[in-house]
Amino acid sequence: MSFLDHQTIFFRITYPDEQEYFAVVNWRQAPPLAPLGPQVLFRCIDVAVTMVELAPSSHLEPWAPQSRCPCAIYCVDTRSGHSQKIDLSSNNNSLPWHFLFKIPGGPFGPMVQYFVKLVLSTTSGYLSRCDFLERRMLDCHWASQVMGFYKPRQYVSALSLEGEGAGLLANVSSSIGGILLRQGNNAMPVTTCLEELDRELFLRITAPFLSKESIPRKVIALVDGRRNLNLSPAAEGIFRAARALGIGIVVVDQTGHWLQSKDHGYLRDDFLAIDMKIDDNLPGRIVHAIRQYGISVDGITTFSDKYLLPTARAAAALGLPTSPDSAIFRCTNKYETRNLDSSKASQVYRISSQEGLEELIASSESTLAFPMIVKPCSGTSSAGVYKVNNVNELRLVVNQMISSANLTSNYGLDFLLEPYINGPEVDVNLVLVDGEIIFSEINDDFPSPGDSSTAQLTDTFIDTTNLFPSALPEDEKALLRSHAYDVVSSLGFRNGVFHLEARVHNSSMGYARGHKGGLAVDLQLKHRSANISSQTGNATNTIPSVFLIEVNARMPGYQGTTAIERAYGIDYYATYLLAAVADYSRMRDLSIPFHSDLKHWYAVVRLHSDRGGIWISDDACQELLDRRPDLQENVSYCRCCFQRGQEVYQSTANDVPFIAYFIVYSRRSRQHLLSVVDVIKKNFRYELISKDEVGSSVGK
Numbered sequence: 001m002s003f004l005d006h007q008t009i010f011f012r013i014t015y016p017d018e019q020e021y022f023a024v025v026n027w028r029q030a031p032p033l034a035p036l037g038p039q040v041l042f043r044c045i046d047v048a049v050t051m052v053e054l055a056p057s058s059h060l061e062p063w064a065p066q067s068r069c070p071c072a073i074y075c076v077d078t079r080s081g082h083s084q085k086i087d088l089s090s091n092n093n094s095l096p097w098h099f100l101f102k103i104p105g106g107p108f109g110p111m112v113q114y115f116v117k118l119v120l121s122t123t124s125g126y127l128s129r130c131d132f133l134e135r136r137m138l139d140c141h142w143a144s145q146v147m148g149f150y151k152p153r154q155y156v157s158a159l160s161l162e163g164e165g166a167g168l169l170a171n172v173s174s175s176i177g178g179i180l181l182r183q184g185n186n187a188m189p190v191t192t193c194l195e196e197l198d199r200e201l202f203l204r205i206t207a208p209f210l211s212k213e214s215i216p217r218k219v220i221a222l223v224d225g226r227r228n229l230n231l232s233p234a235a236e237g238i239f240r241a242a243r244a245l246g247i248g249i250v251v252v253d254q255t256g257h258w259l260q261s262k263d264h265g266y267l268r269d270d271f272l273a274i275d276m277k278i279d280d281n282l283p284g285r286i287v288h289a290i291r292q293y294g295i296s297v298d299g300i301t302t303f304s305d306k307y308l309l310p311t312a313r314a315a316a317a318l319g320l321p322t323s324p325d326s327a328i329f330r331c332t333n334k335y336e337t338r339n340l341d342s343s344k345a346s347q348v349y350r351i352s353s354q355e356g357l358e359e360l361i362a363s364s365e366s367t368l369a370f371p372m373i374v375k376p377c378s379g380t381s382s383a384g385v386y387k388v389n390n391v392n393e394l395r396l397v398v399n400q401m402i403s404s405a406n407l408t409s410n411y412g413l414d415f416l417l418e419p420y421i422n423g424p425e426v427d428v429n430l431v432l433v434d435g436e437i438i439f440s441e442i443n444d445d446f447p448s449p450g451d452s453s454t455a456q457l458t459d460t461f462i463d464t465t466n467l468f469p470s471a472l473p474e475d476e477k478a479l480l481r482s483h484a485y486d487v488v489s490s491l492g493f494r495n496g497v498f499h500l501e502a503r504v505h506n507s508s509m510g511y512a513r514g515h516k517g518g519l520a521v522d523l524q525l526k527h528r529s530a531n532i533s534s535q536t537g538n539a540t541n542t543i544p545s546v547f548l549i550e551v552n553a554r555m556p557g558y559q560g561t562t563a564i565e566r567a568y569g570i571d572y573y574a575t576y577l578l579a580a581v582a583d584y585s586r587m588r589d590l591s592i593p594f595h596s597d598l599k600h601w602y603a604v605v606r607l608h609s610d611r612g613g614i615w616i617s618d619d620a621c622q623e624l625l626d627r628r629p630d631l632q633e634n635v636s637y638c639r640c641c642f643q644r645g646q647e648v649y650q651s652t653a654n655d656v657p658f659i660a661y662f663i664v665y666s667r668r669s670r671q672h673l674l675s676v677v678d679v680i681k682k683n684f685r686y687e688l689i690s691k692d693e694v695g696s697s698v699g700k
Contacts, residue, residue: 009168012054012083013101014072020054022076023101027168030117030194033202041205043159045118045171046194049100052111069098075169086169095149099178115181115190117197120159120171125210127154128586129574131244132209133177138566139600139636139665140204142197145180152246153215200598204569207592211585218581219248219269221290223302223311224276225259233639234558238303239267241573247581250297252286270295278306283313290318299580308332308553321582323553327491331553334416335377340487341548349417350377357398360417361391369419374398377414382461382656387420387450393457421547423503424510424523426470428484429556429564431575431591433584435494437485439570439591442470442477443560444523445501447511462656465677466560468567468602471523471670476504476544483546491551496579497572499556501549506542520674559604563663566636567602568593601673602636605662605680612650613688615642620686621660628683634676637663648688659686 011023030044074083088094100116119133129135130152137146150156156176179201181193188196220242226235242249248269251259255273258264272289276282290297300320302311308328315322330336338348347369351357361368374397375385384401388394394417401415424444431439444467449459470477484500509523555561555572565571570593578587617623621638625631640660642648649657662680666673 007168010076010078011101012074012076013051013070015069016071021051021101022054024050024052025168026050030198033198040122041208042119042121042176042201044198044201045120045168045175047100047116047118047168048113048190049116050111050113051101070101073097073101093173095147096172096175096178099147099149099180100172114183115194117179117181117194117201118172118175119177119179119201120175121156121210122158123210124158125156125212126215127152127156127176128209128211128215128589129244130154130246131240132207133179133205135244135565135571136204136569136594137179137200140197140200141667142182142193142200143179144182146177148177150176152244153217155214156210203595203598206595207569208589211589215246215586217246217248218298218583219250219295220577220580221250221252221272221286221297221300222268223252223286223300223307223314224304225251225253225257225268225271226303228258232558234303237558237561237571237573238577241571241577245574245577245586247577250290250293250295252289276307278310282310283317286310286314287317290314299577299582301577301580303554303576305332305552305554321495321580323494323496324492327493328553330491331551333377333414334375334550335414337548337551338416338418340490340551347419351398351415351417352413354395354399354402357395361394365391368394371420373416373418373420374401375416376401377416382448382463385450385461386457387455387459387461388457397457421503421505423505423507423547424472425501425503425549426472426480427466427556427560428480428500428502429560429572430481430484430488430498430500431570431572431587432488432493432495432498433587433591435489437481438588439568439575439593440481440484441468441564441568441570441593442472442480443468443564444470444472446521460651460656462608463604463606465606466563466604467670467673468563471509472504473508476507476509479544480504480546483548487548487551493553495582495584496553497555497576499552499554499560503547503549505545505547507544514671520671520678522670522674559606559661559663562637563602563604566663566665567600600665600667601670602663602665603673603677605664605677606658607660607662607681607684608651608656609648609659609686609688610651611688612648613690615646615648615659615686616644616689617642617686618644620684621662624680624684628679631664631676631679634664634666634673635662636665660684 007027009025011025013021013023026048028046030046032040032043073086073088075086076083086097088097096118127150130150131148133148134146137143157174159171159174179197181197222238226232226238229235239249249267250270250272251268252272252274253259254276259268260271260273270293272293274285274289290300300311300315300318302308309325309332312322312325312328316325330340335348335350349360351360371387371389372394373385373387374394386397388397398415402413427443427445429441430437445463446465446467448461448464449455450461452459480502484502487500488498508526510526511521512524513521555576561572570591574590575587578590619640621640625635638660641658648659651657664673664676664680666676
């Protein structure tokens with residue numbers, strides 16, 4: 001700790017239980033790193049805190065104040081004995097001091113030492129997002145706790161980095177955030193750990209976090225408030241991002257929705273109850289409710305596929321930022337989407353009845369190229385998607401789909417028939433401002449059961465695993481990006497977040513086990529493997545091409561969005577909300593990813609049950625981490641989707657419920673990440689009990 005010895009300051013701290021500690025604080029200005037951009041956005045102060053209890057503790061157990069903050073802090077002059085009380089009357093001043101002296105970890109004895117890095121801005125301005133530091137440092141190995149100290153849209157003054165003791169007092173109070181260094185059993189010297197944390201900070205904080213101009217508070221009308229947080233965490237990202245951006249939310253939804261409750265009033269500004277039935281009058285009902293509200297809104301948006309078109313039409317009627325409703329209609333209808341690509345349109349058919357199917361077979365049977373895919377024109381996720389291998393299977397499936405009241409009531413009577421395309425499947429996500437791609441990423445969507453060459457009609461196309469970033473070669477990723485942009489722009493979109501799914505036909509890669517044998521299935525160059533799966537076909541010299549599966553005028557789902565934020569530092573919830581109020585300046589700033597030198601790989605692992613029953617396990621995700629603690633350092637987030645006593649329904653082509661999912665990462669390699677994924681899949685355990693039988697069984 002010798003690097004801190006030359007600047008020392010002393011404090012006396014009183015906690016709410018009247019226990020007092022004496023703190024010896026050593027500090028330094030962190031050595032500057034070479035800037036990665038046109039300017040240095042921040043500088044840091046490294047602080048070592050040694051806390052010593054002033055009086056023997058009366059507690060029977062060692063004190064562990066993880067949730068306690070100081071109620072009084074005095075800066076002590078050890079030469080004169082005088083004390084200067086720190087002003088904790090305002091949040092601006094109290095939060096950094098509370099963070100500095102909120103003792104981490106525990107329980108512990110009469111002395112503890114820890115290290116904090118305080119972050120200060122090199123420029124002045126208004127905070128674009130108040131939790132930018134916490135969000136950008138997600139999964140940083142060297143950060144134990146991260147906290148921002150400012151409110152949304154608040155003015156931040158540039159650092160001063162003054163001299164000795166007085167300089168520390170001034171700069172603690174003006175720091176914009178703090179990071180508690182992760183310690184533990186690391187043999188590295190503290191100086192090395194702090195330097196590694198500095199390096200990660202500079203690779204992660206690459207985007208301007210201040211605006212030169214003041215940021216007015218905006219209000220968005222959110223159509224469809226999403227599911228209760230107790231059932232799904234998807235809504236959490238919406239409201240977290242809105243709060244951090246200083247955006248108010250007015251929820252428009254059905255009477256009785258959970259967000260109408262006063263208990264959840266802290267999440268939104270207001271709640272407007274309307275009839276949410278999807279019909280031609282829904283846009284008018286939304287418009288009427290907003291006009292009757294009496295307070296101006298700056299934008300209107302939805303995160304739900306089925307409300308995209310009514311919301312766009314309501315926004316247009318109110319004169320609020322939106323995309324053309326004609327573009328959104330074509331996105332929500334897969335037959336219309338297929339017709340965007342004239343070269344493939346002749347291979348695509350729309351079926352609305354059994355009679356229509358028979359007419360198609362009579363006129364085109366000789367040209368139908370099996371295997372083919374049948375699915376609803378307006379379906380979501382992978383509901384109702386079948387692969388058929390001949391005319392008889394086609395007749396059977398269409399008859400089943402037309403007869404399914406659940407399927408037709410949700411998605412209508414129009415079905416799409418198209419070729420099944422061999423080739424790796426990917427998700428392509430774009431962020432556009434003024435018709436320009438400001439951020440894009442491509443991730444690999446691993447094969448589903450329905451992709452197998454031996455797949456049965458009951459095998460589904462449910463998502464299994466996504467890996468970030470894609471392992472496809474750069475030329476194929478460039479082709480995907482270009483094709484996705486051409487499609488989105490040709491539809492008339494210029495601003496927003498877009499989620500596309502596609503396959504690369506005639507790709508140079510296919511899914512197979514590693515060439516050394518016994519390794520996890522992953523994308524392999526075709527000439528390197530004699531075991532390429534039928535999902536990608538045999539090696540070929542034909543040129544790769546893109547087959548578009550679907551275009552969504554919205555961000556990807558919760559799981560993918562969560563992984564993308566951790567992998568790249570881009571929060572689609574934030575950019576999606578900013579697009580709704582046409583705040584394109586902040587949208588650009590918040591779409592700058594981590595520096596490319598930050599190497600890590602992420603996966604979303606979705607687990608499904610192959611049978612139904614009553615869930616009699618507790619939290620199966622936590623049980624796995626308790627049983628296999630070696631997995632904890634690679635699991636960023638996990639969620640068990642069922643609680644004890646809930647029914648897990650039998651999977652069908654129309655509905656394959658997730659039972660759990662994991663977001664995992666590796667700082668070593670993609671291969672290491674796949675080995676972690678494999679361990680999770682093989683070791684995840686849960687119990688279901690039949691309604692009709694006594695006993696239980698274990699599913700894996």
